Amino acid sequence: MSKIIKLTTVAAIVAFLSGCTGSVSNKAKNCDYDYLLHPAISISKVIGGCGPVDK
Known part of the structure; x- marks a missing residue:
């Protein structure tokens, strides 16, 4: 039963x-x-690798 719960959790x-x-x-x-x-x-995005995306 424990394996089924773990497998379901990983799949989710x-x-x-x-x-x-x-x-x-x-x-x-x-x-x-x-x-x-x-x-x-x-x-x-945080480090600005591409610059502003909207341009």
Whole structure:
């Protein structure tokens, strides 16, 4: 029973994370970054790796 609970928990976490990932690129399409849960909390966005995305 314990293995079933662990397997279900892992499957739920993977399904949640795969549904919340994505990629954002700037309008010039010369730089993009991936995010895990939300684009605003991406490490690349925080350090300004691509500069402003809206330009």
